Amino acid sequence: MSPSYPVGAFAYSHGLETAISEEQITSADDLGGWLDRLLEAGGPRADAIFLTLAHTAPDFAARDALAAEVRAFAQGRERLLETDAQGTAFAATSRAVWPDRLGKALGDWPYPVAVGAAAARMGVDRDAACRLYLHGVISALIAAAVRFMPLGQTEGQRLLAARFAPIDALVEESRHLTLADVGGHAIMADLAALRHETQTTRIFRT
Amino acid sequence: MTDTLSIDRPGTPQPPVTLQRVRGRAAIVQAATGLRRLHQAGSAKILRPRTYGGPDQAVLINTAGGLTGGDRLDVSAEVDPGGALVVTSQTAERIYRSAGGAAQVRNRLTVGAGARLDWLPQETILFDGAALDRQLDVTLAGDARFLAAESFLFGRAAMGETIAKLALSDRWHIRRDGEPLYRDRLDLCLPRGGSDPLRDPAALAGHLGLGTVLMVTPDAEARTDGLRAAISGLEGLTSGVSGWDGKLLLRILARDGQALRRGLLAALGHVRDDPLPRVWHM
Numbered sequence: 001m002s003p004s005y006p007v008g009a010f011a012y013s014h015g016l017e018t019a020i021s022e023e024q025i026t027s028a029d030d031l032g033g034w035l036d037r038l039l040e041a042g043g044p045r046a047d048a049i050f051l052t053l054a055h056t057a058p059d060f061a062a063r064d065a066l067a068a069e070v071r072a073f074a075q076g077r078e079r080l081l082e083t084d085a086q087g088t089a090f091a092a093t094s095r096a097v098w099p100d101r102l103g104k105a106l107g108d109w110p111y112p113v114a115v116g117a118a119a120a121r122m123g124v125d126r127d128a129a130c131r132l133y134l135h136g137v138i139s140a141l142i143a144a145a146v147r148f149m150p151l152g153q154t155e156g157q158r159l160l161a162a163r164f165a166p167i168d169a170l171v172e173e174s175r176h177l178t179l180a181d182v183g184g185h186a187i188m189a190d191l192a193a194l195r196h197e198t199q200t201t202r203i204f205r206t
Numbered sequence: 207m208t209d210t211l212s213i214d215r216p217g218t219p220q221p222p223v224t225l226q227r228v229r230g231r232a233a234i235v236q237a238a239t240g241l242r243r244l245h246q247a248g249s250a251k252i253l254r255p256r257t258y259g260g261p262d263q264a265v266l267i268n269t270a271g272g273l274t275g276g277d278r279l280d281v282s283a284e285v286d287p288g289g290a291l292v293v294t295s296q297t298a299e300r301i302y303r304s305a306g307g308a309a310q311v312r313n314r315l316t317v318g319a320g321a322r323l324d325w326l327p328q329e330t331i332l333f334d335g336a337a338l339d340r341q342l343d344v345t346l347a348g349d350a351r352f353l354a355a356e357s358f359l360f361g362r363a364a365m366g367e368t369i370a371k372l373a374l375s376d377r378w379h380i381r382r383d384g385e386p387l388y389r390d391r392l393d394l395c396l397p398r399g400g401s402d403p404l405r406d407p408a409a410l411a412g413h414l415g416l417g418t419v420l421m422v423t424p425d426a427e428a429r430t431d432g433l434r435a436a437i438s439g440l441e442g443l444t445s446g447v448s449g450w451d452g453k454l455l456l457r458i459l460a461r462d463g464q465a466l467r468r469g470l471l472a473a474l475g476h477v478r479d480d481p482l483p484r485v486w487h488m
Contacts, residue, residue, distance in 0.1 A: 019408075024407055024408075024411075025407070030407065033401070033406070033407065033408065034407065034408045036400075036401070037401065037406055037408035037409055038408065040400075040401075041393070041403070041409065042408070068385060068386050069386045069389065071386070072380075072386035072387055072388050072389040073389045073390070074450075075390065075448075075455070075457075076446070076448035076450065076455060077427075077448045077449065077450035078448070080450060080451070182389075182391060183375065183377070183391035183392065183393035184391075184392075184393055185392060185393060185394045185403045185409050185410070186408050186409055187409055187410055187416065187457065187459060188406075188407060188408050188409060188410070188411045188444070188459065189408045189409075190446070190457060191444055191445065191446040191457055191459065192446075193446070194445075194446025194447060194448050194455075194457060195446045197430075197447075197448060198434065
């Protein structure tokens with residue numbers, strides 16, 4: 001999962017654009033805390049479980065069924081858009097780059113399902129795939145925040161480095177979880193994503 | 207159990223109390239022509255008030271007056287093809303401090319093709335020390351219409367109670383024609399190392415009320431602006447609305463119980479054509 005992999009991650013803020021413009025997040029510390037809650041009790045935690053289940057799923061049909069469940073978990077139009085659009089872009093690129101190994105293995109699935117499936121087919125182990133995915137998601141959110149917060153690139157990297165431990169904890173925790181374990185309480189983060197739909201000035205798609 | 211038990215009063219010592227376990231089971235089946243089946247056992251009862259215009263109503267009552275650890279309540283409501291039913295509850299449900307284990311609530315709803323079910327229980331009030339494990343399983347057929355509103359109050363602010371201990375799991379699982387349509391799960395446990403979900407800015411941010419309204423309707427997208435307008439300007443609310451894939455979702459965080467109720471009344475008054483059950487106005 002190269003950062004240059006063209007999934008368009010730069011276009012999605014997971015509601016951060018709203019939370020920042022409404023001043024729920026005004027400092028690097030606020031942003032760090034917000035990201036920690038997402039990892040503990042929000043979308044990224046659920047994604048880690050979805051990726052794990054996609055990685056261990058036996059075949060295409062099982063991953064297709066998982067994709068339908070994952071879509072049902074989306075809390076709003078833009079949450080569905082960000083996972084579907086990035087997953088579809090990831091799958092299209094991966095099929096084109098590795099036609100023999102991934103050509104028929106990936107459907108147009110939500111992002112964590114597509115990544116988990118591709119990793120399994122390419123022989124990348126679950127822990128590594130999950131860690132890379134979470135680093136990618138958190139990096140993209142920090143990059144988004146840097147664009148409209150008084151936050152320098154160095155401070156952004158410092159924030160990311162401070163998330164390595166919680167990411168490792170989630171990689172560990174999610175190893176044996178199932179759909180029944182998906183759950184959380186990042187409600188204000190969810191509300192921000194919902195309100196993003198009607199935000200008048202917006203740079204990001206979500 | 208009543209509200210006046212000493213275990214429920216904040217600030218008083220908590221004596222070990224052995225309460226009789228609550229068991230309740232209620233089931234109603236509504237046909238296109240009216241009631242087809244009614245079953246009630248234990249502390250679960252169903253009242254069927256006379257209605258004037260609008261669908262038939264079923265009012266759930268937990269005669270135990272609340273739930274605590276180890277209690278179990280099962281409710282099922284089924285609407286046959288072409289039928290219509292509104293299910294609500296007589297009062298807010300109280301989840302008392304648990305001496306061990308969680309109160310288990312299982313709500314199963316089935317709505318046939320061309321049928322309509324409104325699931326509109328009143329608030330669930332979580333006392334300090336409450337443990338609740340609740341599931342809402344919904345099976346829809348074809349063009350069934352479904353509306354659900356559920357809400358939580360975290361502690362009784364009016365009595366100065368704050369929640370220090372809580373174990374809450376609330377799961378929604380809605381399927382249509384066998385396919386997953388909407389899933390959600392709230393997991394909130396206290397105390398928790400690091401952050402307090404009730405105060406954390408990305409979690410509840412100090413709000414005491416949480417409400418969810420979900421409507422399954424083919425014109426969900428077209429209804430979003432109207433619903434947003436209906437709740438905009440209400441004091442003490444932070445909310446969000448979305449319409450996608452035949453689902454209309456409203457999430458509310460409310461400063462207190464009154465703000466929560468104002469938001470729910472405004473939202474339900476807007477999305478529904480017939481008057482809300484009378485119990486909502488008492």
